[in-house]
Amino acid sequence: MTTQELSGALPEATTSGRPAWFRRSDAWQGYLFIAPFLLVYCVFLVYPLFKGFWISLHDWELVGTYREFIGFLNYEDLWYDSLFWKSLWNTIRFVALTVPSMTLLAMLLALAVSKRTRTHAVLRAVFFGSSVFSVSVVTFIWQMMLNGERGMLAHIFEALGLVPIDYLRDSFWAMPSLVVTTLWWGVGLPLALFVAALQQIPEELYEAAELDHASRWTVLWRITLPSIRRTIVLVLVLQIVAHFQIFGQPLLMTRGGPADSTRSLVQLIYDTGFRDWQIGYAASMAMVLFAIMLVVSMIQLFLGREERS
Amino acid sequence: MNGFNRAIRVQNPWIDRLILGATILLAILWVIPALWIVSLSFRPNFLLMRSTAGVLPIPFTTENYELILRLSRVPGWFFNSAMTALLMTTMVLVVSSLAGYAFARINFPGRRILFIFVLTGLMVPEQAVFIPLHTMFADLGLHNTYVALATPRVAVPIGVFLMTQFFRAVPREIEEAAELDNASRFTIFWKIMLPLAIPALTTLGLFTFLHAWNDFLWPLVSATDDDSYTVTVGLASIQSNYAQTEGLGMVMASAVLASLPVFILYLIFQRYIVSGVSMGSSR
Numbered sequence: 001m002t003t004q005e006l007s008g009a010l011p012e013a014t015t016s017g018r019p020a021w022f023r024r025s026d027a028w029q030g031y032l033f034i035a036p037f038l039l040v041y042c043v044f045l046v047y048p049l050f051k052g053f054w055i056s057l058h059d060w061e062l063v064g065t066y067r068e069f070i071g072f073l074n075y076e077d078l079w080y081d082s083l084f085w086k087s088l089w090n091t092i093r094f095v096a097l098t099v100p101s102m103t104l105l106a107m108l109l110a111l112a113v114s115k116r117t118r119t120h121a122v123l124r125a126v127f128f129g130s131s132v133f134s135v136s137v138v139t140f141i142w143q144m145m146l147n148g149e150r151g152m153l154a155h156i157f158e159a160l161g162l163v164p165i166d167y168l169r170d171s172f173w174a175m176p177s178l179v180v181t182t183l184w185w186g187v188g189l190p191l192a193l194f195v196a197a198l199q200q201i202p203e204e205l206y207e208a209a210e211l212d213h214a215s216r217w218t219v220l221w222r223i224t225l226p227s228i229r230r231t232i233v234l235v236l237v238l239q240i241v242a243h244f245q246i247f248g249q250p251l252l253m254t255r256g257g258p259a260d261s262t263r264s265l266v267q268l269i270y271d272t273g274f275r276d277w278q279i280g281y282a283a284s285m286a287m288v289l290f291a292i293m294l295v296v297s298m299i300q301l302f303l304g305r306e307e308r309s
Numbered sequence: 310m311n312g313f314n315r316a317i318r319v320q321n322p323w324i325d326r327l328i329l330g331a332t333i334l335l336a337i338l339w340v341i342p343a344l345w346i347v348s349l350s351f352r353p354n355f356l357l358m359r360s361t362a363g364v365l366p367i368p369f370t371t372e373n374y375e376l377i378l379r380l381s382r383v384p385g386w387f388f389n390s391a392m393t394a395l396l397m398t399t400m401v402l403v404v405s406s407l408a409g410y411a412f413a414r415i416n417f418p419g420r421r422i423l424f425i426f427v428l429t430g431l432m433v434p435e436q437a438v439f440i441p442l443h444t445m446f447a448d449l450g451l452h453n454t455y456v457a458l459a460t461p462r463v464a465v466p467i468g469v470f471l472m473t474q475f476f477r478a479v480p481r482e483i484e485e486a487a488e489l490d491n492a493s494r495f496t497i498f499w500k501i502m503l504p505l506a507i508p509a510l511t512t513l514g515l516f517t518f519l520h521a522w523n524d525f526l527w528p529l530v531s532a533t534d535d536d537s538y539t540v541t542v543g544l545a546s547i548q549s550n551y552a553q554t555e556g557l558g559m560v561m562a563s564a565v566l567a568s569l570p571v572f573i574l575y576l577i578f579q580r581y582i583v584s585g586v587s588m589g590s591s592r
Contacts, residue, residue, distance in 0.1 A: 030417030037408035044464035051441035134523035136545035290437035
């Protein structure tokens with residue numbers, strides 16, 4: 001498109017009143033403008049992506065020079081690696097628990113605080129505020145909340161005469177604890193997206209409903225939710241991609257335990273590569289993770305296209 | 310006023326009040342965990358090591374803060390985070406605004422295909438490239454430097470995408486007068502377009518700064534020497550054995566200090582940050 005436009009416009013430009021920018025012959029400067037980014041992009045993103053695949057075909061150690069080409073043997077090993085499957089399963093469980101609850105919480109909060117009033121703006125700021133903290137701050141706060149001896153919940157339990165639970169070391173409660181921590185940390189982004197979508201629904205739709213004396217429930221199901229359908233899909237996809245990459249919460253709160261029940265895929269990649277120094281094997285796991293992410297992104301692109309046509 | 314709430318207000322005002330009350334209650338519960346840590350960080354360490362019961366900082370002391378400022382590595386980590394974040398933010402703003410302007414306004418051959426090539430990078434997660442990036446920086450001997458901490462993020466194309474969107478929306482007429490004067494491309498970019506882009510650059514800069522400050526995985530593998538930790542990695546390293554070594558009060562004070570810059574930025578630029586979220590995601 002660009003070349004035709006340019007060449008087509010050039011001869012005309014001398015006679016007609018075309019916009020000045022069409023007449024300019026300094027298009028080559030475009031390359032100068034994009035060069036800095038393109039260089040960084042190729043060196044630090046495109047090249048590493050291919051190099052990552054290359055590393056995954058090797059028995060490659062983090063320190064030293066030992067590396068041996070072994071083809072797809074790492075991928076074959078993955079197939080028989082029970083810890084890999086367990087970590088993948090833990091990650092899927094975490095995503096399956098977090099994504100629906102986060103989306104629902106964000107939607108309920110958005111419905112409750114989407115007015116353009118001062119009170120609602122303050123409430124939005126509160127719920128969004130916890131997402132500006134770093135993962136190590138958030139995990140520290142929630143370790144303090146959930147700790148079996150000095151946690152705030154433990155103090156409350158004791159005051160009520162109940163036996164406190166050490167949530168992060170309990171095989172049932174460890175995963176839900178990570179989910180609650182993540183909800184507190186991450187609800188801000190979906191909340192902001194839902195609020196923005198709700199504020200864009202045309203007033204006329206509601207005015208029509210008002211004339212029809214539609215009930216609150218009917219308005220919600222017939223007008224509000226259908227109007228934000230695209231945002232719901234967007235939020236779901238963004239959440240799946242984001243939470244599949246869970247790392248800091250299990251690393252810092254449960255260390256993957258108890259009995260590897262909260263070890264996530266990224267945590268296993270980190271442990272394999274930077275604790276056991278097997279970066280060839282770790283890279284093959286990273287490629288699997290990338291493939292899963294890609295499939296999810298493709299689904300979003302596909303759904304987006306469906307929506308538009 | 311929002312339409313959803315408006316339509317239903319007519320019917321049942323008390324339900325609205327009930328919802329508002331419940332939401333305010335939840336908001337109070339929401340801030341309690343963070344406020345509790347802030348409060349306890351002003352309690353003497355020896356009392357905290359015995360018990361964390363109660364919510365008020367009684368007796369009140371600032372000794373935890375004095376200790377970490379004088380004796381710990383926290384101030385150094387804080388400085389590392391600040392340098393990394395400033396370096397990363399500067400680089401992202403420069404390369405994104407230049408590339409964004411070119412993609413939006415200069416008609417060079419191959420523009421479309423290059424833009425698609427660049428946007429594809431949005432689908433690559435950090436976890437897919439952090440291992441090869443680690444080997445690359447190791448080969449260059451650059452680990453434990455600000456350059457290593459700041460550079461990889463500059464390659465993420467979200468900034469280019471945002472700036473392209475922004476420059477596309479600027480009316481052509483604004484440039485045309487300058488074009489007729491035969492001003493150079495760079496002059497037009499520098500003198501006319503960039504000043505217009507200050508709001509977009511602010512949003513992008515804020516997000517980059519927050520990301521740099523809170524980044525965890527990359528600094529964790531790149532900065533392995535404990536003097537080169539960022540404050541996020543440093544806090545992670547001391548919280549795992551807080552009870553035995555540093556003292557609970559000092560870890561709490563460190564967590565509060567580590568959050569202070571992002572929290573202040575959030576208080577000042579809240580509007581930019583909340584609206585920027587929907588801008589960046591609605592692609």
